[in-house]
């Protein structure tokens with residue numbers, strides 16, 4: 001990085017060091033061409049004339065098309081088309097003193113932002129995060145210092161506003177170093193509230209946040225929204241595992257194929273389903289009330305409870321060895337599955353640290369695999385000796 | 387606020403009091419109120435609440451905070467254990483809007 005200072009301001013990929021080192025000649029980077037977002041994107045309602053050209057205008061009202069796109073994206077469809085062109089947009093009719101709000105080019109991030117600002121005017125600066133939301137993009141660094149500095153130039157922002165203030169969502173902070181942005185571009189980064197719905201209060205109070213605006217929570221309604229996704233993710237492997245149990249019970253059981261299925265197979269399929277319910281549905285739902293801090297511990301606990309209920313319903317005969325062995329098998333299998341799924345929910349929570357997850361996994365993953373494998377072996381044994 | 391707390395004594399967060407000028411930036415960016423202002427500099431008041439997002443260390447102008455940042459996601463750890471592509475891909479959700487999950491299943 002100790003090249004002679006030349007005035008070739010590298011455009012992409014810029015590294016931060018380069019920006020800092022060459023800040024003498026590049027502080028007034030004029031040669032980055034201004035890129036204006038397309039005006040024919042479906043959510044653009046008009047355009048406003050500025051010194052750098054016609055900028056797309058958007059409204060705080062979401063259309064039915066916006067809503068439908070959101071529904072599809074939530075279920076994992078059409079996500080790749082779900083991007084907004086990076087660059088500068090006008091919300092309403094902003095002037096050169098209007099606030100500048102920065103967001104990601106994931107359409108839903110963009111929509112949530114404008115939806116919360118009815119009757120207001122602002123500039124929205126959209127960063128190129130490859131269609132990923134602010135929080136995730138900040139973790140990867142695409143919602144980051146370099147992209148922000150570059151986008152300030154390429155959007156033409158400096159010719160549009162007369163102030164030097166940017167409002168970023170607080171959750172973009174893991175990717176953006178505010179002091180480096182200031183150094184390289186002159187713009188001061190203000191971290192606004194975590195949730196877009198607090199933006200009006202934040203703007204009205206002269207950019208002051210309350211502690212509640214600054215804190216991530218994980219309330220019931222946020223956890224409920226995640227359940228369909230968790231559940232769907234578990235369903236595909238479920239069908240494979242359930243089919244295996246189904247066939248094994250038919251072949252391995254004491255009577256004819258279909259009698260075995262009736263006696264063992266159906267229960268197995270049902271028990272496995274309950275294990276998934278435990279890990280993917282009950283765990284998110286009851287998260288704060290389950291014992292233990294490790295997610296896997298919560299999952300083991302749930303799985304254990306579920307098994308007790310299942311065995312009660314099945315009224316296994318604990319007087320016989322086969323009954324006892326089968327009981328043991330399910331007491332291993334169901335908690336193992338619930339615990340594994342519960343552990344995977346760490347990625348969705350808003351408070352687990354990587355060090356914590358690694359620590360949890362050091363004991364939980366081997367325990368889950370061992371319990372699952374032993375359970376399966378014992379269950380097959382119980383079929384054979386039955 | 388009865389916020390959820392994860393495992394005890396695991397967060398890798400450290401603060402160098404001698405470098406801290408008390409500018410308050412870390413108080414602004416931390417989503418779990420881990421820091422507290424103490425006259426001339428900040429102190430860590432609640433280390434166990436730290437989710438290692440790295441916002442504080444990235445935004446401290448004086449390099450006073452350090453943390454091994456990453457995403458606390460078991461599926462991502464498993465993927466990287468298996469050497470699968472996208473070990474880093476775990477993009478959980480936007481806690482500001484939990485419905486915004488990018489993919490079905492954390493890293494599928």
Ligand code: SF4
Nearest residue numbers: 406407409410412446
């Ligand atoms: S950001 Fe750094 S210097 Fe500023 S208060 Fe926090 S630790 Fe201290």
Ligand code: SF4
Nearest residue numbers: 416436437439440442
């Ligand atoms: S890493 Fe994130 S959660 Fe931990 S102290 Fe820093 S800002 Fe707060």
